Amino acid sequence: MSFACLWPWLAGGEPAGEPSSRHSEFTTEEQPRAMSLAGVSCLVTGAGGFLGQRIVCLLLEEKEALTEIRLLDKAFSDEALGRFDKFKGKTEVKILEGDIRDVTFLHRACQGVSLVIHTASLIDTLGLIEKKLLWEVNVTGTQLLLEACVRCNVQHFIYTSTIEVTGPNCKGDPIFNGDEDTPYESTSKFPYAQSKRLAEDSVLKADGQVLKDGGTLMTCALRSMYIFGEGCPFLQGHLDKCLLNKNVYLRFSRKEALVNPVYVGNIAWAHVQAAKALRAPQKAKHIRGKFYYISDDTPHMSYADLNYELTKDLGFGIEPQLPMPLTVLYYFSLLLEIVSFLLRPFVRYIPSTNRHLVTLLNTPFTFSYRKAQQDFGYVPRYTWEEAKQGTAPGRGHSGQSGIGA
Numbered sequence: 001m002s003f004a005c006l007w008p009w010l011a012g013g014e015p016a017g018e019p020s021s022r023h024s025e026f027t028t029e030e031q032p033r034a035m036s037l038a039g040v041s042c043l044v045t046g047a048g049g050f051l052g053q054r055i056v057c058l059l060l061e062e063k064e065a066l067t068e069i070r071l072l073d074k075a076f077s078d079e080a081l082g083r084f085d086k087f088k089g090k091t092e093v094k095i096l097e098g099d100i101r102d103v104t105f106l107h108r109a110c111q112g113v114s115l116v117i118h119t120a121s122l123i124d125t126l127g128l129i130e131k132k133l134l135w136e137v138n139v140t141g142t143q144l145l146l147e148a149c150v151r152c153n154v155q156h157f158i159y160t161s162t163i164e165v166t167g168p169n170c171k172g173d174p175i176f177n178g179d180e181d182t183p184y185e186s187t188s189k190f191p192y193a194q195s196k197r198l199a200e201d202s203v204l205k206a207d208g209q210v211l212k213d214g215g216t217l218m219t220c221a222l223r224s225m226y227i228f229g230e231g232c233p234f235l236q237g238h239l240d241k242c243l244l245n246k247n248v249y250l251r252f253s254r255k256e257a258l259v260n261p262v263y264v265g266n267i268a269w270a271h272v273q274a275a276k277a278l279r280a281p282q283k284a285k286h287i288r289g290k291f292y293y294i295s296d297d298t299p300h301m302s303y304a305d306l307n308y309e310l311t312k313d314l315g316f317g318i319e320p321q322l323p324m325p326l327t328v329l330y331y332f333s334l335l336l337e338i339v340s341f342l343l344r345p346f347v348r349y350i351p352s353t354n355r356h357l358v359t360l361l362n363t364p365f366t367f368s369y370r371k372a373q374q375d376f377g378y379v380p381r382y383t384w385e386e387a388k389q390g391t392a393p394g395r396g397h398s399g400q401s402g403i404g405a
């Protein structure tokens with residue numbers, strides 16, 4: 001497929017190959033709207049994070065109220081706590097501050113809960129975090145949580161996975177509108193991607209495990225695209241660099257490297273819909289033990305162009321080309337990695353770029369949400385225009401999941 005035929009989407013049309021509307025293929029009585037989380041006690045890990053907060057807000061907004069939501073994170077900002085405080089519904093909210101690696105703490109957190117949404121993770125695209133710590137939190141933490149679920153008879157478990165589990169691989173093989181059946185050689189050895197892959201494996205293998213009370217654990221994983229939206233820490237970082245560069249974005253990805261990031265409200269909504277479907281036996285049998293790509297109707301464009309698109313109303317510009325040809329950039333990154341390796345006995349130097357990042361940012365890699373739509377009725381809750389409006393700097397997180405509410 002040529003890049004040219006993808007560009008018309010930038011004009012605001014529907015991405016090709018995507019189910020054209022915001023309608024799912026469910027029949028009326030199967031609509032997930034009919035399903036609910038009424039009376040459920042749910043644990044959300046990483047609840048103080050960018051995505052976790054949004055999931056919690058959506059759960060608190062549910063018309064048919066949950067009985068209880070436990071919010072687990074190693075730390076909560078005052079801002080996040082204030083946000084949850086605004087909701088005055090029937091759902092009881094409990095804050096659990098602690099570490100995902102603490103078995104006793106996990107046991108306490110899972111007691112009496114029937115649904116776990118596991119978003120807590122360390123994210124690292126530069127190699128800043130020691131591999132051991134990354135493993136302990138992302139892999140061991142997930143496995144400990146699954147064990148706690150089995151001991152505490154938690155029936156439903158949803159894991160926030162990432163597109164990086166798939167790739168792109170070291171060769172930079174592209175994918176256009178891929179789906180769960182698209183064959184791909186995943187060769188990335190980058191620690192964050194590997195840790196998420198292992199954690200996802202553990203989650204999907206745990207499906208069907210017998211709970212202490214004889215029940216069955218049902219799991220699924222949502223492979224999220226890169227997430228943007230209100231309070232997005234990555235976008236904030238790029239904005240800071242843009243301000244230092246006389247209000248012009250550095251072009252870190254070439255125009256042709258089309259990706260389809262997902263708006264935070266939509267990926268959060270996918271978690272809520274998957275949770276509802278896991279509770280409905282007819283739906284659960286389709287989704288348990290499986291992973292799903294979650295994207296939305298964000299036009300396909302490069303990461304750099306997305307940042308520009310989201311903030312251009314503020315008068316920012318973007319450099320037309322990469323700072324150097326892609327191949328040169330790749331070998332320059334390799335050189336920096338070698339320098340970092342040689343300096344290791346003396347000083348810890350982490351370069352600002354590496355081959356993995358250059359490949360990630362410059363490989364076309366787009367995925368359809370069609371299977372999630374078919375299997376559990378996921379349709380994006382917010383349009384691209386709403387997502388863009390909500391993300392614009394200065395608007396912040398409104399505290400409600402509705403854009404600008």
Ligand SMILES: NC(=O)c1ccc[n+]([C@@H]2O[C@H](COP(=O)([O-])OP(=O)(O)OC[C@H]3O[C@@H](n4cnc5c(N)ncnc54)[C@H](O)[C@@H]3O)[C@@H](O)[C@H]2O)c1
Pocket residue numbers: 045046047048049050051052072073074075098099100101118119120121122123137141160161162163196224225226227228
């Ligand atoms: N941000 C993205 O673009 C993106 C894309 C795909 C997938 N994801 C996945 O989505 C999930 C949420 O990401 P996010 O962007 O909200 O990141 P985030 O860093 O804002 O949230 C992660 C949360 O996990 C918590 N956490 C980390 N270590 C912990 C520990 N040891 N014990 C308890 N809590 C701990 C952090 O305090 C943080 O609040 C992650 O699993 C991530 O891998 C994110």
